[in-house]
């Protein structure tokens with residue numbers, strides 16, 4: 466994994482947005498993997514700005530979101546459908562028919578999950594997947610002990626994830642207990658992965674994911690198998706890494722570094 470450390474959240478998001486731009490410049494009809502949560506908000510803000518002010522074009526782009534809560538319809542205020550519209554899709558020119566987000570109210574989840582996997586394949590696979598990380602080390606909703614070969618399916622949320630996400634709901638009891646999520650195996654098939662984390666509450670998870678053993682207890686650690694993953698962190702989220710001097714040295718000296 467390539468660890469890229471930034472002084473603050475905005476600089477981290479600008480760098481991750483630049484990776485999206487690079488992908489679109491190389492392939493205007495790229496397939497992007499989208500994430501929800503607080504972490505990628507700054508990336509979406511920057512991409513919206515680039516669209517408005519610099520004409521960044523998404524007209525040929527297709528997107529697949531990582532996950533959705535089971536039971537929440539697309540207009541529920543806490544649904545990831547709604548989140549994505551509010552923070553990104555309503556502000557850029559991605560054709561609505563090119564947007565894929567798991568259906569939290571499907572009546573046949575196994576068939577839906579198979580269809581979702583097939584759509585990703587039929588669209589040519591994901592070129593760049595954006596990821597956050599949970600405080601329990603999860604990617605998407607692949608909670609500890611998820612198979613590292615898992616595919617899109619229903620997962621039961623871990624207590625820690627329910628606690629972490631309760632801030633978005635009026636009551637902790639309102640947080641759904643299940644989600645449809647891409648699997649670790651699904652995510653590992655993306656051609657490029659951008660994992661983002663900011664703040665000291667993510668420092669332990671990032672250290673385990675990057676420098677710890679590959680284990681289903683920290684599903685983000687499976688990214689160590691992935692040949693083209695960049696880890697974007699601010700200094701606080703990098704706080705528990707032991708090799709930061711090395712990562713910074715590579716960041717400053719790699720070919721093409723400013």
Ligand code: PGA
Nearest residue numbers: 502503504597598599605
């Ligand atoms: P967050 O969530 O960005 O809201 O911290 C990340 C995650 O759970 O993957």
